Amino acid sequence: MNSTAPWSAPARRSRRLALVASGATALLVLAGCAAGDGLGTSPGGGGGGDDDGGGAGGPIRIAYLATGSSLPLFLMAEKYAEEVGIEVEMVEVSSGNDSITGVATGQYETGFAGIGSAAYNAFAEGLPVRYVAPMHAGYIEDYFILSSQVAGSFEEAASVAEDMSDYAGETFAVNGPGVVTEAVLGFALERVGLSIDDINLEYIPFPDQVPALANGGIVGGVLSEPFPTQAEGNGAGFRPWETPDTAPIPFTGILFNTDWAEANPEQATDFIRAYAMAAEELATGGWDTPEMLDLVEQYTGADPAVVAASRQHHINADLSVDLDMVLELQEFYMERGSLNYDEIIPEEEIWDFTWRDAALEN
Template identity: 25%
Template sequence: MRKSILRKAGRPGSGLGLAALLCVALAGPGHALDQVNAAASGTSSDVGSFIAMKKGYFRDEGLDVKQTVFDSGIKMIAPLGTGDLDVAVGSATAALYNAVARGIGVKIVASNSNAPPGYGHNVLIIRKELVDSGRYKKPTDIKGLKVAMPSQGSSATAMMYSYLTMIGLKFSDIEPVYLSYPNQVAALANGNIDLGLTAEPQASQAIKASGAIRITADDVMEPNHEASVTIYGDTFIKKRPDVAQRFMRAYLRGQRFYNDALKDGHLAGPNADEVIAILTEMTSIKDPQVYRSIAPQGAEPNGTLNIPSLKVDLAFYREQGWIEGNVTVEQAVDSSFAEKAAKELGPYVRKK
């Protein structure tokens, strides 16, 4: 039985290295799976992990991944530090860097989502009434307006800072309001905020529900911005490094499968139908057409981090007084798991 599994999994083009093949063979009946406790946002930003779950990549590696949904990446840091969580997907927040500065064991281990040109997944939208009344005519007219972002010290705040700098304004020129993405949709509709920097598909929902108007997206605000990352807890890294490595292999297989769904700024590639089916099953958005119409996030198939982007974000957090102590991006990063997994899986070749 094991030989037949190995022959099937190891066929040319399968993208599985020898270590992964051995895990496939060992994950059959009679072998207990290693449990991994993961944090998720429950949105399309978790697509790589969703794919790894639904396609059986985690099980191939002998893993049983249990996901807990958090409404903010900031709330993931404490349980990662205590070992209650093993892995999380979220933005590289000020809270994460503060945890590192205090000696709490959390590490950014891989890229999760980014914003290459054409893949503007985080969208800045404005209330239609402000456009109709003439209050907003040009980008600098956002001065003095209430702008919603998911949380203080999130990568979205840094992205907004980059955009404000681009148009000649300061972060202090806006009134920041911190709301989760779903709550931004309602707040725009009832006039409690003026603009929202919100992720798809919530941005499209707000446009459809309240007539909100799209201004720009993150691929223009800060091209190739490191929007979200994969984070490991110190206990996971030090006490279960083999499990952590197997998780990364499965996760990168999910990211590569997702990349094969991307084409021309949409989910329109060879794997698009399967990815959309997974997203409609695993998220609250049940209309496949929504995912076909929006700009999806970009994803790095080898998990390679955009270190310069992380440094820009950290510099902004420090400028705002949100960083406690002296900490660098390098202190917060451990790219060894992604580098090893990418080598084990072999070079990524886009499916045509």
């Protein structure tokens, strides 16, 4: 394991792939997985495309969530798709699980979701779905927040977080099981002297965690922006740590239906070309320029002032992914019992960079 992983999780032993037999159908497996990707901030209008979309000559149907972390997709669709000569159809869905299910079953050609148990289970079931590029990355320090009933300022939160072993048995929250935010909470708790098995874990949507922090209903939680910034702004809670100057953790990824991508390699590669252009612009210019704030408002309805005040998301301009970091996520889900198989799958089998590499060559 890479010892530089930013959550300082203990090293875990990787094992040879040996999937357990499963009698469940693919759709039942997906339906039993995580309720969301852990990073969506609003319910979608969810629809799905019609049967004549996608494929050579047709629009590429893209499942997205109305959240600021989807900005690379928004920018790609609005600015770079036409430049590379592709037509895209943006379809809002209500959760990362909807995105994974839709991509795996061919309802959408591509989409994004958090790096969570649903995608791993879909791969293990043999469905034609792979991560092909990163979406956004972030930091434990930006997501983990403590109730103002526990710490009434940043300084107090930092002091409390030095050792929270006395809070064993208390309630913490994330927005869903088997999602990346649950892993982030687990890594944060290790840092403060607890484990996720030591606490009472509740699953509460991000917006509802803010009042729960304010009234002490939860000791702490993991929230995606803009909700931590909103909580600090209204005094509901405070983050104990500043954003570090280290590599961020991959949180979400772009998924392909690989049956489509293999049948339409030029279209799939052109999609990644346009997406890479968007990633480079965000990596070099930032996520909070007026143009980017306008795009986020257009797709999500979020107040640009709130988004501008939030801690930024991150993406690598070269669409690189630290698979050692990602492996620790899979190992966390394995330990939590969220996976429908009993041996670690090498991340190189989950991530297929064929189309990314072809796009970057051009």
